Amino acid sequence: MADDLLQRLRVHGAVPAHVAIIMDGNGRWAKGRSLPRPLGHHAGMTAVREVVEGSLAAGVGVLTLFAFSQENWQRPPGEIDALMSLLEEYIAREVSNLRSRSVAVRVLGDVSRLTPGARRAVERIVAETAEGRKLALNLCISYSSRSEIARAARQLAEEVAAGRLDPADIDEEAVARCLYTAPWPDPDLLIRTSGEMRISNFLLWQLAYAELYVTPVLWPDFTRRHLFEAILEFQRRDRRFGRVSV
Ligand code: FPP
Secondary structure: OOHHHHHHHHHHOOOOOEEEEEOOOHHHHHHHOOOOHHHHHHHHHHHHHHHHHHHHHHOOOEEEEEEEEOHHHHOOHHHHHHHHHHHHHHHHHHHHHHHHOOEEEEEEOOHHHOOHHHHHHHHHHHHHOOOOOOEEEEEEEEEOHHHHHHHHHHHHHHHHHOOOOOHHHOOHHHHHHOOOOOOOOOOOEEEEOOOOOOOOOOOOOOOOOOEEEEOOOOHHHOOHHHHHHHHHHHHHOOOOOOOOOO
């Protein structure tokens, strides 16, 4: 159904190794249909399935999704409950498919704040998909990039205090190894849906050289076709990493 685009991006150039997505617009999608907001989040689950399948088809190695920020804890309790239940539902529904598709799921963020049910579900999916080799699927939940960086600073300070690290050896690599994302390369492409031009405390360190792609499409309407369009646009970009073009 999106095979035409898939063929094009395969001949067009390199596929980004790591794609990060700020999934935005669930609330507006629901409002536009006079539905309660949680139904927008529920519809957003289909789009998550779409981008996982699309990433597998395109050969993306790492997909990092911003599902719930630390700031989102300030939303009304009913919406938070709905999001926690949705996370459990997503995991119950998808775990066997993700495992059979060789997807390894990891959860980045302060999981200690999740409801016990959501925490158990998260532990289950991480354990049951640990052998996945085709795609690393990182779900950022109760995630804040500034907290992640502060946590890394604390960890380095503890290593210095324990005499295991010389302050002179604190460089970019040392910080990066203390971030949740240590096992993976930085994102090459950041997609944000719903037209908002913000980073919203997401992967501030890791996005230093990512290509930014903002689409007006609301998250529940996002399909693998939209993912392939974003990758095609990425392939047209001239990435210089601060140097001049060759
Ligand atoms: C932002 O839309 C979206 C969220 C806060 C939740 C994202 C959750 C999902 C996509 C559901 C399924 C995902 C998993 C991994 C279970 P918003 O509510 O801020 O939208 P608005 O800006 O239009 O109000």
